[in-house]
Amino acid sequence: xxxxxxxxxxxxxxxxxxxxxxxxxxxxxxxxxxxxxxxxxxxxxxxxxxxxxxxxxxxxxxxxxxxxxxxxxxxxxxxxxxxxxxxxxxxxxxxxxxxxxxxxxxxxxxxxxxxxxxxxxxxxxxxxxxxxxxxxxxxxxxxxxxxxxxxxxxxxxxxxxxxxxxxxxxxxxxxxxxxxxxxxxxxxxxxxxxxxxxxxxxxxxxxxxxxxxxxxxxxxxxxxxxxxxxxxxxxxxxxxxxxxxxxxxxxxxxxxxxxxxxxxxxxxxxxxxxxxxxxxxxxxxxxxxxxxxxxxxxxxxxxxxxxxxxxxxxxxxxxxxxxxxxxxxxxxxxxxxxxxxxxxxxxxxxxxxxxxxxxxxxxxxxxxxxxxxxxxxxxxxxxxxxxxxxxxxxxxxxxxxxxxxxxxxxxxxxxxxxxxxxxxxxxxxxxxxxxxxxxxxxxxxxxxxxxxxxxxxxxxxxxxxxxxxxxxxxxxxxxxxxxx
Ligand SMILES: Cc1cc2nc3c(=O)[nH]c(=O)nc-3n(C[C@H](O)[C@H](O)[C@H](O)COP(=O)(O)OP(=O)(O)OC[C@H]3O[C@@H](n4cnc5c(N)ncnc54)[C@H](O)[C@@H]3O)c2cc1C
Numbered sequence: 001x002x003x004x005x006x007x008x009x010x011x012x013x014x015x016x017x018x019x020x021x022x023x024x025x026x027x028x029x030x031x032x033x034x035x036x037x038x039x040x041x042x043x044x045x046x047x048x049x050x051x052x053x054x055x056x057x058x059x060x061x062x063x064x065x066x067x068x069x070x071x072x073x074x075x076x077x078x079x080x081x082x083x084x085x086x087x088x089x090x091x092x093x094x095x096x097x098x099x100x101x102x103x104x105x106x107x108x109x110x111x112x113x114x115x116x117x118x119x120x121x122x123x124x125x126x127x128x129x130x131x132x133x134x135x136x137x138x139x140x141x142x143x144x145x146x147x148x149x150x151x152x153x154x155x156x157x158x159x160x161x162x163x164x165x166x167x168x169x170x171x172x173x174x175x176x177x178x179x180x181x182x183x184x185x186x187x188x189x190x191x192x193x194x195x196x197x198x199x200x201x202x203x204x205x206x207x208x209x210x211x212x213x214x215x216x217x218x219x220x221x222x223x224x225x226x227x228x229x230x231x232x233x234x235x236x237x238x239x240x241x242x243x244x245x246x247x248x249x250x251x252x253x254x255x256x257x258x259x260x261x262x263x264x265x266x267x268x269x270x271x272x273x274x275x276x277x278x279x280x281x282x283x284x285x286x287x288x289x290x291x292x293x294x295x296x297x298x299x300x301x302x303x304x305x306x307x308x309x310x311x312x313x314x315x316x317x318x319x320x321x322x323x324x325x326x327x328x329x330x331x332x333x334x335x336x337x338x339x340x341x342x343x344x345x346x347x348x349x350x351x352x353x354x355x356x357x358x359x360x361x362x363x364x365x366x367x368x369x370x371x372x373x374x375x376x377x378x379x380x381x382x383x384x385x386x387x388x389x390x391x392x393x394x395x396x397x398x399x400x401x402x403x404x405x406x407x408x409x410x411x412x413x414x415x416x417x418x419x420x421x422x423x424x425x426x427x428x429x430x431x432x433x434x435x436x437x438x439x440x441x442x443x444x445x446x447x448x449x450x451x452x453x454x455x456x457x458x459x460x461x462x463x464x465x466x467x468x469x470x471x472x473x474x475x476x477x478x479x480x481x482x483x484x
Contacts, residue, residue, distance in 0.1 A: 028057040040057065046318075050089060052092060055097070065183060068178075068181050079092050082121060087421070103121060105123065107126045114136060119209065123147055127148055139159075139160040139167045141158050142312055143313055153198065155373040155417065163361060168200055172213065174211055179206065179450070186198060201436070203459040225308070227297070230296065237256060238337040252276075254271065258354045274305075315351075321397075326420035327413075328378045328416065330377055
């Protein structure tokens with residue numbers, strides 16, 4: 001191999017060192033121009049075109065330790081790719097080492113203990129498939145190809161959050177490789193400060209090689225689906241949605257969206273739900289939704305939870321260009337709904353969207369300081385997404401997102417759910433701080449203890465006291481792409 005890797009600081013990692021790395025791994029090393037390199041640096045958001053110097057696909061914990069140690073020795077920045085869904089492209093870096101965890105996706109259920117051991121590169125489809133067989137489950141992201149790790153480390157909301165809490169609330173233990181290459185088990189007895197911090201603090205503390213999840217009884221069959229209406233009726237639908245979700249049980253989660261009618265590709269508004277309770281109760285509780293208005297398309301029906309978890313995948317295909325912002329609300333006032341309907345119905349193309357997600361129930365019963373995840377009093381998140389394949393639509397899509405976001409910002413909670421983050425903000429450090437609320441100072445202490453040099457910094461970065469600054473360059477790079 002006559003190759004070498006160039007670090008972010010411009011120095012070269014020699015071919016010999018790379019050859020030694022390759023020889024020491026059970027998994028793969030991918031260098032620029034090698035087969036598989038481009039596939040490994042492709043992530044969900046097509047806006048990002050980053051070229052790591054080295055990509056490592058570990059076969060297990062030993063490889064993760066080797067990769068972390070190698071990056072440290074050679075001054076390479078390290079990015080961790082779980083499912084690759086971070087919209088700001090935090091799974092990648094230019095000129096550093098990407099640890100592509102997609103080679104570690106196993107999920108092993110212990111049905112007796114009602115737990116699942118989930119490797120750090122698993123996707124929700126892996127998790128759901130394995131747990132459903134045992135009539136068990138837990139809260140996961142609503143798109144099956146999103147990574148368990150990124151979602152869970154940042155908090156994690158989905159169709160079961162009212163019943164089982166946030167995804168992070170269900171983690172019993174983390175297996176973690178620290179910045180100095182040490183492997184530790186983190187749970188309620190050992191490294192308790194870190195256990196608290198990993199429940200919402202993101203990828204700041206180390207590489208999670210495995211999560212031990214608590215599972216719950218979950219009938220693999222749920223009542224789920226969506227009803228689609230003409231986009232002109234968005235405001236009425238949003239009002240119905242707000243009123244309906246004021247008193248729903250913890251067996252149901254309901255979303256509302258201005259998006260697309262999947263049957264004919266036209267602009268549409270929709271109400272979507274997943275009821276995971278007993279079937280008669282599900283019929284009863286969902287009746288008002290099923291009787292609401294004249295739907296153009298109705299796909300609400302009993303179906304496997306695993307099928308519903310894949311239903312949104314075609315609407316958000318990988319490789320498309322995306323630009324996102326999100327806002328959190330404790331209530332949806334008339335004014336907020338007016339603004340969403342007014343802007344949403346003028347979105348530039350059917351692929352772009354405004355989606356309201358419901359939180360509550362068990363999710364809101366954890367105290368704000370019990371875990372690092374702060375947003376327990378929030379009832380709704382609005383995700384505004386610009387989505388386009390045709391470059392001529394880019395400007396209009398980005399403007400749509402910015403305008404709707406800016407029109408609503410004064411009505412929303414000051415903080416953001418950082419998993420839906422921070423694509424081109426100028427004040428990233430302030431946003432991250434706000435996203436952790438009063439938990440931030442404690443997170444800084446934990447970060448300073450376990451990663452004083454800020455080795456893990458390609459994330460929603462918590463800067464250790466006196467450490468290296470975070471990755472402002474990530475956001476600068478994104479802005480440059482947009483301005484081009
Ligand atoms: C289509 C889509 C649907 C989504 N739906 C939901 C949803 O329903 N609920 C929800 O809460 N969020 C959702 N999100 C947001 C999601 O939480 C974030 O995008 C999250 O970062 C995705 O995790 P990932 O592993 O796929 O991402 P990646 O981009 O691979 O990773 C993001 C960051 O997570 C950290 N990370 C990843 N793996 C590891 C690891 N093994 N160890 C340590 N750190 C790691 C790293 O800091 C990395 O930079 C969605 C995103 C998309 C694009």
